Amino acid sequence: MREIEPSEAEWAVAIDFLTRTGQKCDAKRQEFILMSDVLGVSMLVNAINHRRQSGATPSTVEGPFHVPNAPPMDNGANMAADAPGITCFVSGTVRGLAGEPVSGATLDLWQTDGEDCMRISAMSMGLGCAALYRTQPDGSYLIRTVAPIAYTIPMDGTVGDLMNRTNISHMRPAHIHFAINAPGYHGLVTHLFQSGDKFIQDDAVYGVKEALIVDFEKMPSGSKAPSGEIMNEPFYVVRYDFVLERKAQAAAA
Ligand SMILES: [Fe+2]
Secondary structure, eight states: OTTTOOOHHHHHHHHHHHHHHHHTOOSSOOHHHHHHHHTTHHHHHHHHHOOOOTTSOOOOOOOTTOOTTOOBOOTTOBTTTTOOSOEEEEEEEEEETTSOBOTTOEEEEEEOOSSOTTHHHHHTTTOSEEEEEEOOTTSEEEEEEEOOOOEEOOOSSHHHHHHTTSSOOOEEOOEEEEEEEOTTBOOEEEEEEETTOTTTTOOTTOOOOGGGEEOOEEEOTTOBOTTSOBOSSOEEEEEOOEEEOBOHHHHHO
């Protein structure tokens, strides 16, 4: 206030803006988180609080659409059910910094499906693509889903009013959210982004990090999937190895 010295009218506008931001919030919509995201505050707080050693998979914003109590899935099971989109297999390992496999780690996923951006709002009601997988004894995991698509952040609130007064993109490049947890390790909340997405340089919430951009390899119909089955449609294969950092107490034990 000392620095910008607003007029009383300007401050009244600011109060009104904050009031309307609060009024936009309900059990399913969190306009303040969105505001924090588009201002870059969420990424800054994330960076301050997750200073991982080099070699560990970097974190990024959780965002407002995490699905609590996602249904547990067997390794390789299809989390997309009948959701539209191109089938996508994601596989790899969860390991510690020393390379040790992390068995029984939970991978909590959420994402858009391949068509309907609005599923992201349905996701918060538990209707979108979300699931909970566990790593195998060798630290490996196999997920079957559909490829996510880029989507716009919700623009019908005060965040939209703000964005519309700038040239800043309101799009998020296609990504899959992961929250990974295992006893003795620091939890990891991150995304995998699809390389080549046209919004990859302009993420509305500044969440993209180089180490989180992955190739979605397009496989032709008739190819063998990571699950072993021969697919009668084109599909994507994504491979990614997550690296967790042990908690200090665990390392000393
Ligand atoms: Fe997202």
